[in-house]
Amino acid sequence: MGNGSQLVAFSSIGKGDYKEAEYFAQESGSCRTRFFSVAVAYLFKPERLFLAVTSEVKNDENYLRMKQELEDRGLSGIVKEIVIPPGRSEEELWKIFDLVSEAIPERARVIFDITHGFRSLPFVFLGVVNYLGLTKAVRLERIVYGAFEAKEEREGDIPRAPIFDLTMLVELQDWLQAVNAFMLRGEGQRLAELLDEAHRRPWRSRAQEDLPDKLQKMAGNIKQFSDSVRLLRPLEALGAAARVQKLLPEVKKEAERWAKPFGYILSRIDQELSPLATEQADTLTQENLERQLALIDYYLQKDLVVQAVLLARECMVNWLAWRVREPNWRKQEVRAGVLEAVLNAAASNQTAMGAKRPGSEELEKEKEGLSKKKEEILQRFNSWPEAKKAADLWHRLRELRNDVAHCAFRDSVASPEAVKKNAKELKQELNALLEQESSGGNDA
Known part of the structure; x- marks a missing residue:
């Protein structure tokens, strides 16, 4: 309802020996008919009734009698017949798919009757309507079944049969x-x-x-x-x-x-x-850090690799804050101006040492520019046995983060496969770093 969407019904009929019954639904009333398609049109009042019939059924007495009954009830104007193949091959099933897709209007609300017709057709129609939900905003509103086999016999009258709502x-x-x-x-x-x-x-x-x-x-x-x-x-x-x-x-x-x-x-x-x-x-605790690392695992399991990479980089900063018991670990000036600056300085030192290039003077100048707090934390960092591994990990996390965050608009970028692989490997190294420190207690 709403949004001006059209209410349509989709039904079919075969060559069975249909008996008259009084079909009833608690909220919609009842209808005496031999053909449940008539009850659908009468009780649920769709603006359009699509009737799927094969060429063989179209000339059958059942179909002719049903059309007459719809006309007698003033309902023939809403009927649109769709002549379909029997659906005995994959090619015919795709033909049915095309015919139904073309017939149902955009944004329609569909009442789907699965009572009559070739037994495989309801599955085909249901699949089509679900597909149209994605391509034409069609909504499957109700599934109904005229349960003649569940009829209640009445002496001197036609049986009463319930309408099963399979919505x-x-x-x-x-x-x-x-x-x-x-x-x-x-x-x-x-x-x-x-x-x-x-x-x-x-x-x-x-x-x-x-x-x-x-x-x-x-x-x-x-x-x-x-x-x-x-x-x-x-x-x-x-x-x-x-x-x-x-x-x-x-x-x-x-x-x-x-x-x-x-x-x-x-x-x-x-x-x-x-x-x-x-x-x-x-509260920044070991448990909190473990939960953050578990969230990175969650991201990787869901293939949310970008989120995993960005969070991994921040977890490294949180790890350092936890190690030095920094109370203002969420403040931007502390994160960027102290904690990240320490990690950057340590990573630069490791890079220079690894490359065996001169650069000690530049590193000394960088240290001189650090605040007293930065310098103190950097000295403590460098005294830790795991300092080299941590600095190297930060360097690689920073590079991976920049690669992802800048959408590969850089001179040298990793392939999507490499990003995924590196993200998983760096996550394992973060785990190992936390496990190593938790076994010996954090740095007072």
Whole structure:
């Protein structure tokens, strides 16, 4: 509804021996007919009814009688027939795909009837409509089935047959796509929307007791986690991960009732977010650093390599702040003017020594320009046994970061494969650096 989108129905008919029944849907009323396509047009009131028929069925008595019944009910004007091949080969299936794709208008809302017709056609039509959801903004709104086999016999009258609403299959597909996006790429927007709707729906109807209480809160935290991850807000991401994980046990019961597809992935979400979760993300501790490194792993697993590289470079600065117990580790002037300056000076020293070029005078001048705090930290840094490895790691992290951040607009750039490979290798070296220091305690 909304946005002026057209409501259309898609149905088909075969050569079966169809019997008359009173088809009924609780919210839409009932319709007495032999052909469920007529009930679809009468009860759901689409603006257009697409009828898919083969050439053989088009001349069958069933189709002729159905057309007459639609005309008798004043519904013939909404009917558009689509003559399709039987679908017995791949070539014919692609032909059906083309015919249906051309017929359904852009942004249409589709009611899909899977009752009659050749048994494989519903799967073909469903696939086409899902594809059109991406290419023409078509939305599959409802799936219906006229369940004649579930009829209720009535003495002296035609049987009464329920209309099964299989719309949950549409919703399940939405859930699957949303869960897939979150688990594969960390995109939580659609998953959050579905959770929010699952929370709001029972509250709108208030038809049941024990209404959901935590689903909406979970939706908000998943969205915050996803946005923070993708926009490189690591501390916010770690805090949101902790809130999501804390909510999981409370949400479990509500998910089983109101958001069943979400309930099935709770354990996977718990496994993914457990290494990231911390309720003290703003405090620089060994645990916090471990969580930041785990977030780099998360990025690499999701193939978010740019985020992994940029965060790895910042984690090196955080590592130095932790080693020297710097309380103002988030302040820009401290990060750039002290911590990064120390690492840059150490890396320059290592580069000069490695190349065995003269440069000690320049290095001395650089040191003279450092503040007392920079000089003190640099002296302490150079006294550490791991100083050379750390300086070399910073140099390579800085180069990789610049390569990525400047979009390869440089004289010499790494290939995409090399960027991925280097990112993984440097992440392992960061791990080793933290493990080495945590085993001996940080520098007082």
